[in-house]
Amino acid sequence: MNYLSFVFMGLLYFPKMLKGKKIDVIIVFAPSPITQVIPAILLKWLKRAHLAVWVQDLWPESLSATGFVQKNWMLKLVGYMVRGIYKCCDTLLLQSHAFFEPTKKYAPAEKMVYFPNSMDATGSSIVDQTIPAALRAELESNFSVVFAGNVGTAQSVESIVEAASILKNEPGLKIFIVGSGSMLSWVAEQKAIHHLDNLVLPGRFSMSAMPEIFQRSAALLVALKDEEIFSYTVPSKIQAYLAAGRPIIGALRGEGARVISEAGAGLVCAPESGQALAETILTMKKCSSTDREKMGSSGINYFNENYDMDLQSDRLIDILTARLNRR
Known part of the structure; x- marks a missing residue:
């Protein structure tokens, strides 16, 4: 219910909150659940903006590993949902090099960019x-x-x-x-x-x-x-x-x-x-x-060499600017 309420309220209120504002890029920080991307997809269409999702967790694999979902047919349904969500995204920022191979099952490689977590x-x-x-x-x-x-x-x-x-x-x-x-x-x-x-x-x-x-x-x-x-x-x-x-x-x-x-x-x-x-x-x-x-x-x-916040902020700007220019 918590997950679904965020999706519902996001779809209802986010467009009103951003009414009249020009948006270039929408970024979703995406630990579980991946469903939090859904309101951003609506915003992308309304604002004709670039949608970047910072993937922190692999779905549906994490659901199976933690034991929250064990039935194969349910995992397949979640997989279809993930494929649909990723199809609506323009950029997938992957926090780990190892995320590339499993993510390829749901999205083309050209959408993926390595972008690790950082902190201030x-x-x-x-x-x-x-x-x-x-x-x-x-x-x-x-x-x-x-x-x-x-x-x-x-x-x-x-x-x-x-x-x-x-x-x-x-x-x-x-x-x-x-x-x-x-x-x-x-x-x-x-x-x-x-x-x-x-x-x-x-x-x-x-x-x-x-x-x-x-x-x-x-x-x-x-x-x-x-x-x-x-x-x-x-x-x-x-x-x-x-x-x-x-x-x-x-x-x-x-x-x-x-x-x-x-x-x-x-x-x-x-x-x-x-x-x-x-x-x-x-x-x-x-x-x-x-x-x-x-x-x-x-x-x-x-x-300092790999995760510094200032370094990573500059790199994120470079990644998104390059993707916007390519579009």
Whole structure:
């Protein structure tokens, strides 16, 4: 109902909001669901504008991988819908190189352009006293591994809990899951059942608090399920982790793992394996502080070369200008 209400309200109100205004380009930032593009298609026709969709998620593959849709006939219907939506788009901005091959099933290659996620690193400076004193003290007094963001089915939180169980007797090491999501209550139950005092669930914080949490962490953790669809994507938190200048532990395959390794910004292990994750966390802990600082510095350098907001904004202008001129 939430997805459908956005489509309905968009079709009803967006044309009124833009009445009398000349529009050159319409850009849709498109994580799930892809249906959010539908109101933009109407605007494209009304305004005779160029429609660019920044594809963050592969449909219908992501529906199947997360288990929300499992019946083949439904997935085929979603596939037809995706093909129709992409047909109405002029440019598909793909956040990962690996997105090209699966997207070719639904759209011609000439519509596709690689355009990764970016972030404004100027907002990454530390503002002290933005997190509770108790949390600050706990982060600083331990080798703190922080997972931040959505705590959902795609994030393989089961392997994080398993790793915490394996490491529960490791002195001075704690894993923090900062955020919220559909799996958070399950994680809390497992923490209580297995008496995982080394697993900390501080809750959700504003974006302004994240730089302080990151900087007081020993390492930052990103994890995904071991599904082919997730090997195509680069989770946006990787850019945030790189910009933070802290070493990264990646329990994932594919593009996300490639970025971490190529940047020299951390260690990578197999996804959905609590044992592999626990061993990698211990390996990171045994690294010298100098080695971990080098990983963090390499991450910042890689971010500045590939994901800086100013750099990416200029490139987006170039891409859209070239496409408008070609039209």
